[in-house]
Amino acid sequence: xxxxxxxxxxxxxxxxxxxRRAWHRFRSSTLSLVGLxxxxxxxxxxxxxxxxxxxxxxxxxxxDFGNTFRPPTRAYPFGTDDVGRxxxxxxxxxxxxxxxxxxxxxxxALVIGVTLGLIAGYWTGWWSSLIMxxxxxxxxxxxxxxxxxxxxxxxxxxxxxxxxxxFTWWPWYTRLVYGEVxxxxxxAYVEASRSVGAxxxxxxxxxxxxxxxxxxxxxxxxxxxxxxxxxxxxxxLGLGAQPPTPAWGTMIAEGRIYMPGHWWMATFPGLAIFxxxxxxxxxxxxxxxxxxxxxxxxxxxx
Amino acid sequence: xxxxxxxxxxxIEFHLFEGRARVINGVDLVIGRGESVALVGxxxxxxxxTARAILGLLPPNARVTAGxxxxxxxxxxxxxxxxxxxxxxxxxxxxxxxxxxxxxxxFTVGEQLLDVLRYxxxxxxxxxxxxAARTRCxxxxxxVRIPDPEGTLLRYPAELSGGMxxxxxxxxxxxxxxxxxxxxxxxTALDVSIQxxxxxxxxxxxxxxxxxxxxITHNLGVAxxxxxxxxxxxxxxIVEAAATRDLFARxxxxxxxxxxxxxxxxxxxxxxxxxxxxxxxxxxxxACRFEPRxxxxxxxxxxxxxxxxxxxxxxxxxxxxxxxxxx
Numbered sequence: 001x002x003x004x005x006x007x008x009x010x011x012x013x014x015x016x017x018x019x020r021r022a023w024h025r026f027r028s029s030t031l032s033l034v035g036l037x038x039x040x041x042x043x044x045x046x047x048x049x050x051x052x053x054x055x056x057x058x059x060x061x062x063x064d065f066g067n068t069f070r071p072p073t074r075a076y077p078f079g080t081d082d083v084g085r086x087x088x089x090x091x092x093x094x095x096x097x098x099x100x101x102x103x104x105x106x107x108x109a110l111v112i113g114v115t116l117g118l119i120a121g122y123w124t125g126w127w128s129s130l131i132m133x134x135x136x137x138x139x140x141x142x143x144x145x146x147x148x149x150x151x152x153x154x155x156x157x158x159x160x161x162x163x164x165x166x167f168t169w170w171p172w173y174t175r176l177v178y179g180e181v182x183x184x185x186x187x188a189y190v191e192a193s194r195s196v197g198a199x200x201x202x203x204x205x206x207x208x209x210x211x212x213x214x215x216x217x218x219x220x221x222x223x224x225x226x227x228x229x230x231x232x233x234x235x236x237l238g239l240g241a242q243p244p245t246p247a248w249g250t251m252i253a254e255g256r257i258y259m260p261g262h263w264w265m266a267t268f269p270g271l272a273i274f275x276x277x278x279x280x281x282x283x284x285x286x287x288x289x290x291x292x293x294x295x296x297x298x299x300x301x302x
Numbered sequence: 303x304x305x306x307x308x309x310x311x312x313x314i315e316f317h318l319f320e321g322r323a324r325v326i327n328g329v330d331l332v333i334g335r336g337e338s339v340a341l342v343g344x345x346x347x348x349x350x351x352t353a354r355a356i357l358g359l360l361p362p363n364a365r366v367t368a369g370x371x372x373x374x375x376x377x378x379x380x381x382x383x384x385x386x387x388x389x390x391x392x393x394x395x396x397x398x399x400x401x402x403x404x405x406x407x408x409f410t411v412g413e414q415l416l417d418v419l420r421y422x423x424x425x426x427x428x429x430x431x432x433x434a435a436r437t438r439c440x441x442x443x444x445x446v447r448i449p450d451p452e453g454t455l456l457r458y459p460a461e462l463s464g465g466m467x468x469x470x471x472x473x474x475x476x477x478x479x480x481x482x483x484x485x486x487x488x489x490t491a492l493d494v495s496i497q498x499x500x501x502x503x504x505x506x507x508x509x510x511x512x513x514x515x516x517x518i519t520h521n522l523g524v525a526x527x528x529x530x531x532x533x534x535x536x537x538x539x540i541v542e543a544a545a546t547r548d549l550f551a552r553x554x555x556x557x558x559x560x561x562x563x564x565x566x567x568x569x570x571x572x573x574x575x576x577x578x579x580x581x582x583x584x585x586x587x588x589a590c591r592f593e594p595r596x597x598x599x600x601x602x603x604x605x606x607x608x609x610x611x612x613x614x615x616x617x618x619x620x621x622x623x624x625x626x627x628x629x
Contacts (some may be wrong), residue, residue: 189405195357196418210408252526
């Protein structure tokens with residue numbers, strides 16, 4: 001909210017101090033820093049892919065049959081693939097794709113999940129039981145199987161893969177937010193704001209919701225890695241990004257048939273997945289320590 | 303004095319696992335315009351429930367089964383939620399007990415004060431009005447004697463001391479200029495010296511602005527300091543009503559006597575206290591709810607419920623020791 005004058009110097013110093021303290025807590029774990037480093041490098045590479053990739057044109061339908069199956073060399077650090085494209089460039093563009101998929105999927109899951117969780121938690125009634133039992137049903141089905149089913153029913157392409165993943169992901173947020181709201185709505189400030197005439201809508205979205213963000217942010221960070229994992233899984237199975245789109249899962253699927261002789265084709269995208277998931281997990285764990293929240297961990301895919 | 307709030311024969315039941323608990327059992331209460339009234343009783347006697355019933359903020363398992371609550375000539379029970387919202391904050395406001403939890407931790411004091419002003423208008427104020435609203439918030443903070451009001455607007459509740467937070471809560475309750483302020487034991491969570499100071503200020507504010515106040519407390523000393531009249535409540539019933547001065551001069555109901563005797567004295571003796579505790583609300587004593595703890599109990603106390611009868615001008619008591627005018 002605006003309309004408030006510039007803070008006093010002392011106050012600003014206190015706030016800065018608090019950020020420093022949070023950063024100190026985060027920094028005290030080397031692994032959190034490693035995670036942050038990985039994600040920063042990867043996000044930068046993804047954002048600036050056309051600039052940092054040595055051969056940006058290799059990201060799409062490019063062929064150079066004079067240059068196929070080159071092992072890693074100085075010119076092509078990750079080697080070249082079966083049609084002569086630079087694997088490093090494609091891995092970098094793959095990061096761009098995976099990151100955007102992760103962000104979009106989680107954005108959809110967040111909006112649906114948080115809204116339903118808030119409604120079920122704040123306005124108790126038959127509908128809250130309905131919402132929560134529905135999430136139980138969704139959570140009982142292994143998410144990759146559900147995503148497979150959705151992706152298979154719809155046309156196999158990247159957008160549908162994203163819809164499929166988001167479809168399996170929102171219940172986690174519903175559950176998380178539901179629990180947080182149940183405990184937050186017992187707080188005295190909720191009653192206090194009702195006592196000055198706030199509408200239920202206002203209490204739920206403007207008083208309670210801002211108090212449940214910390215665990216949600218931690219979970220979002222941890223989930224980025226897992227969403228990327230599921231997305232690459234779907235792409236690997238041919239239900240996600242279609243060639244020649246440079247997706248890590250698709251690249252592994254293509255490179256797999258040339259194993260082990262031309263190992264670099266599948267190995268480097270695989271390593272990229274590994275590093276990305278690791279990075280988000282380490283970062284998420286670090287944030288969890290800073291926010292000091294306890295949340296349920298993702299139980300793995302299949 | 304013109305009555306601002308009248309509670310008549312209010313009864314509230316809670317649905318519990320053990321059965322129906324009649325937690326409020328026929329409460330009568332009048333607050334005049336500009337009057338400060340204290341509702342005194344031990345923890346669990348139904349003081350806070352009465353206050354919440356007035357605001358229409360009862361927990362979901364509670365039902366009002368009888369009685370009327372009339373505020374400024376208008377019956378509050380049975381009003382729709384939207385109509386009640388128009389009254390809450392604007393005409394009846396509440397000051398909460400625990401300043402550390404009654405403020406939302408994620409918003410600054412300024413945001414919370416401005417928000418309350420916004421509930422009133424329904425929409426975000428225009429830039430020009432926002433400046434006026436801010437001036438009003440600052441004025442309010444000055445009124446509750448917060449040093450550095452400008453800086454306080456920008457602070458989060460966690461950055462304030464308990465006493466300052468309690469002051470902010472008072473400012474939040476008063477900023478809409480309500481006619482009735484219900485204070486639910488404010489300051490109980492604070493140091494005695496700070497509590498004292500805040501109570502003095504609150505009393506002063508209420509006096510100078512002509513606001514009526516219902517002050518809920520278990521502490522008779524506090525009630526004496528802030529009120530013109532006192533209602534003594536026991537187990538969901540009003541057992542004695544008197545002007546503050548009269549009550550301290552002489553307590554009629556055995557429970558009031560016990561409450562006063564329980565106050566620790568500076569002479570070093572600890573108060574005597576009252577034997578036993580508040581009765582079971584699901585299966586209360588059949589007639590007088592205080593009978594099992596009463597030193598003066600008589601056979602009639604188990605048979606006939608004592609009604610609140612006038613025994614002197616402005617003085618009512620519900621006890622068989624004081625037979626009222628025979629009907």
